[in-house]
Amino acid sequence: xxxxxxxxxxxxxxxRTVKGVNFVDLRDAGDPVILAKQYADLGADELVxxxxxxxxxxxKTMHDMVLKVAEQVNIPFTVGGGISTxxxxxxxxxxxxxxxxxxxxxxxxxxxxxxxxxxxxxxxxVVAIDAKQVNGEWLVHLAGGTIPTTIKLFEWAVEVExxxxxxxxxxxxxxxxxxxxxxxxxxxxLSELVNIPIIASGGAGNIQHFVDTFNIGKADAAxxxxxxxxxxxxxxxxxxxxxxxxxxxxx
Numbered sequence: 001x002x003x004x005x006x007x008x009x010x011x012x013x014x015x016r017t018v019k020g021v022n023f024v025d026l027r028d029a030g031d032p033v034i035l036a037k038q039y040a041d042l043g044a045d046e047l048v049x050x051x052x053x054x055x056x057x058x059x060k061t062m063h064d065m066v067l068k069v070a071e072q073v074n075i076p077f078t079v080g081g082g083i084s085t086x087x088x089x090x091x092x093x094x095x096x097x098x099x100x101x102x103x104x105x106x107x108x109x110x111x112x113x114x115x116x117x118x119x120x121x122x123x124x125x126v127v128a129i130d131a132k133q134v135n136g137e138w139l140v141h142l143a144g145g146t147i148p149t150t151i152k153l154f155e156w157a158v159e160v161e162x163x164x165x166x167x168x169x170x171x172x173x174x175x176x177x178x179x180x181x182x183x184x185x186x187x188x189x190l191s192e193l194v195n196i197p198i199i200a201s202g203g204a205g206n207i208q209h210f211v212d213t214f215n216i217g218k219a220d221a222a223x224x225x226x227x228x229x230x231x232x233x234x235x236x237x238x239x240x241x242x243x244x245x246x247x248x249x250x251x
Contacts, residue, residue, distance in 0.1 A: 003248045004214050005045035005221035006235055007199060008228045010035055011052045012065065012081070032065065035229065037072040042235045044075060045250060048101065048169070048199075048223060050128075051081030052144050063095050070096025078126055078169075086115055093120065101169060103128040104142040107151065110163060117164025126199075127165040129153060131186075132173040138186055145173050153186065154193055161194040168194065169223065171201040177226065179205025187217030199223050207233060207241045214247050 010032045036047055049069060051062060066079055079092050080101030089100045106113050106127050116125045130145050131138045131153040138153035157168055170190060172183035182203045190198050197220035200213045204224035213219045227233040239249045 002220070003045075003250045004219070004242065005199075006043075006210075006238060006249070007046045007048055007221050007223040008035075008039045008044050008235075009048045009050065009201065009223045009225045010069075011050050011225060012062070013052055033068045033072055036069045036077075039228065039235070040073040040075050043239060043251070044228075044235055046076040046078065046221070047073060048078045048080070049097075050079075050101065063091060066092060066095040066097055080126070080128060084112075086112075086119055089116055089120060089124075093124070099124040099126050099166075101126040101128045103130065104147075106160070107140060107142055107149065107156070110159065113160060113163035113165055117166070122164045122166035122196075125165050126167045126169050127160045128169040128171065129156060129160070130171045130173055133183075133186075141173060145176075154189060157190055157194055161196050165196060167197045167199060167220075169199040169201055171223075172203060175203030176201075178203055179209075179227070181205065181209045182213040182217055182219070182222070184213055184217035187213060187219050191218035191220075197221060204233075207238055210238060210242060211245050211247065214242070215245075 012032055039047055070077060076098040078099040078101050079097040083089060083100055083102050084105040092100055130141045132141055140149050140151040140153060140156055141147060160168060175183050180203055182200045187198060187200050199221040200217055200219035201223040204227050210222050213222050239251050242249045243251060
């Protein structure tokens with residue numbers, strides 16, 4: 001059985017790690033390079049590094065930051081934010097990223113998923129989906145959650161897999177930063193619909209939430225930010241608890 005992964009997420013704005021609630025009210029959480037090294041040393045399985053303002057500000061991901069982070073870590077490292085071309089991905093992989101995460105650009109031009117998968121392999125293509133439950137329907141949002149669409153989460157997830165994505169990073173905007181638990185019902189449905197790994201994001205507040213997202217949500221990995229950044233859940237303690245609950249993890 002494949003081990004379940006614990007993935008700290010570093011949301012970057014103006015060169016600093018930030019964290020908010022429901023995608024707003026951002027507060028500073030520290031230097032991303034220092035945090036990245038700490039997480040690698042403390043047993044994180046992977047890292048996700050998202051330049052959250054890149055798409056909104058219509059600019060590319062900060063390559064110098066990616067280089068610095070890549071120098072400090074020895075675990076797989078995903079980079080996202082402002083990626084819109086094959087050349088962007090080529091640059092980031094050369095800077096040391098193991099995988100890239102695309103979101104708005106994939107929705108605007110779905111063929112990009114095919115192009116990246118064909119050129120670099122599906123293993124390095126993560127499609128991030130930010131979705132919000134509106135009147136009972138999960139709808140995809142773009143540009144850091146600021147632009148609503150009429151695209152349905154589950155239909156988009158199926159298309160993403162068909163086009164060659166290697167993983168889906170699903171963030172529930174309703175749950176993000178609330179520390180009330182992951183969107184396990186939606187996650188479980190996603191896991192039934194697609195055969196690629198699903199990374200759960202949005203809502204982690206305590207260790208039981210991680211247990212639930214693996215057992216109930218059927219997630220392959222769980223991503224969190226503030227509970228790690230502010231020392232609320234030590235990664236080793238989390239992994240030991242998961243192991244004690246019969247969930248396979250790397251310790």
